[in-house]
Amino acid sequence: xxxxxxxxxxxxxxxxxxxxxxxxxxxxxxxxxxxxxxxxxxxxxxxxxxxxxxxxxxxxxxxxxxxxxxxxxxxxxxxxxxxxxxxxxxxxxxxxxxxxxxxxxxxxxxxxxxxxxxxxxxxxxxxxxxxxxxxxxxxxxxxxxxxxxxxxxxxxxxxxxxxxxxxxxxxxxxxxxxxxxxxxxxxxxxxxxxxxxxxxxxxxxxxxxxxxxxxxxxxxxxxxxxxxx
Ligand SMILES: N#Cc1c(-c2ccc3cc[nH]c3c2)n[nH]c1N
Numbered sequence: 001x002x003x004x005x006x007x008x009x010x011x012x013x014x015x016x017x018x019x020x021x022x023x024x025x026x027x028x029x030x031x032x033x034x035x036x037x038x039x040x041x042x043x044x045x046x047x048x049x050x051x052x053x054x055x056x057x058x059x060x061x062x063x064x065x066x067x068x069x070x071x072x073x074x075x076x077x078x079x080x081x082x083x084x085x086x087x088x089x090x091x092x093x094x095x096x097x098x099x100x101x102x103x104x105x106x107x108x109x110x111x112x113x114x115x116x117x118x119x120x121x122x123x124x125x126x127x128x129x130x131x132x133x134x135x136x137x138x139x140x141x142x143x144x145x146x147x148x149x150x151x152x153x154x155x156x157x158x159x160x161x162x163x164x165x166x167x168x169x170x171x172x173x174x175x176x177x178x179x180x181x182x183x184x185x186x187x188x189x190x191x192x193x194x195x196x197x198x199x200x201x202x203x204x205x206x207x208x209x210x211x212x213x214x215x216x217x218x219x220x221x222x223x224x225x226x227x228x229x
Contacts, residue, residue: 001104001159003032004073004081005148006066007111008048010034012145021153024162032152037061040068049114058115066110066121073108079129081106084151085122086144090133093151095174097134101151102158109151111144177226181214 005013013034017025024030038046049059074081082104091097101107110117125131136147157163173180184195198210219226 001030001102001156002081002106003030003109003152003156004107005032005034005109005111005152006037006069006073007034007109007143007145007148008037008113009111009143009145010036013149015149016152021156021162024156024159027161029159029161030156035069035073037065037069040065040072052115056115060115061112061117061121063118063120063124066117067124070108070110070121070125074129077128079106081108081129083108083110083125083129083131084148085110085117085131085133086112086136086147086151087116087133088135088138088140090135092138093134093136093147093154095154098151098154099158101155107155109144109148111148113143176215178215179219179222179226181211181218 007013011034013032016022016032021030021032025032037048041047047062048065049061052058052060070083082101084101084107086109110121122131122133134147134151136150141147158169160166163169169175184199188195188200196210198206201207216227220229
């Protein structure tokens, strides 16, 4: 998988050199490149924003630098890459979308700042490639970088070979539409709190049943809508 990120804060993504995704990059499973939007400007101040047509507070990101930056990644014609634009107006990011992103060969992320990116950037690239506006959640961030970091981690870990033991991807929250069961490890008793005896029983059928019941109970309590309730 190739991942290109366009941002005014490319150094924000240096953290991707660490941990699991760092190993995936070293092994060539995932190739991540952060591009500085300001490298696609040509004025002395490397300007990427301007005042909004129609008035209003804040600044809007100019279309020209975005056009030059994205064309520099996907060329000037049609592209099979998927352009992902983090936006509060986007579709809510879910594990299913993470799976869909993980299946892509080439992802291009456009990290907006200020009041967002001139709408014509999305409208133009929608004529040349698939474009998805995706929201991290119903709260306001200052830009798209945090959202892109979450999306890259959630999708990257699903790329075959990135996670050492694929089994560990199966019993996770949201993987089967339910929240995960509680986990325990040694010691068997800690500060007067004991590990549920079923987990020490060696009875794998009883353990699996208990874990599923815990998933249902936790999901019903915390996220009833996931059960259609
Ligand atoms: N995804 C997402 C977002 C954002 C977001 C995304 C991009 C920009 C560009 C300027 N401000 C932004 C906020 N806020 N809340 C979310 N869930």
